[in-house]
Amino acid sequence: MPYPTNADLPAGVRNHLPPHAQDIFRAAFNHAWADHASDPRQEEAARRIAWAAVKRLYVRDGAYWVPR
Known part of the structure; x- marks a missing residue:
């Protein structure tokens, strides 16, 4: 089930990743x-591939993700 927009992403992704990281995911x-x-x-x-792509440019800082 591909995601047409960031608003369609799972809540865990929307609530913890910044907009640019959501685009990457x-x-x-x-x-x-x-x-x-x-x-x-x-x-x-x-x-798994989507999370790996996010982890190339972002790192987890507590509950949120920040640029490397």
Whole structure:
């Protein structure tokens, strides 16, 4: 289930990531979703890839994420 806008992201992503990181998560998730269409674990793979993309530019500081 790709996310058309940041408002459609899961609450945990929306509430803790800054807008730019949400953009990164959404773009990576949507791309990975399409790339893994034949994978039975499509959503899990897309979610892991999206978080990995966020972690390249952001680091967790308590409950929130801040730029590296």
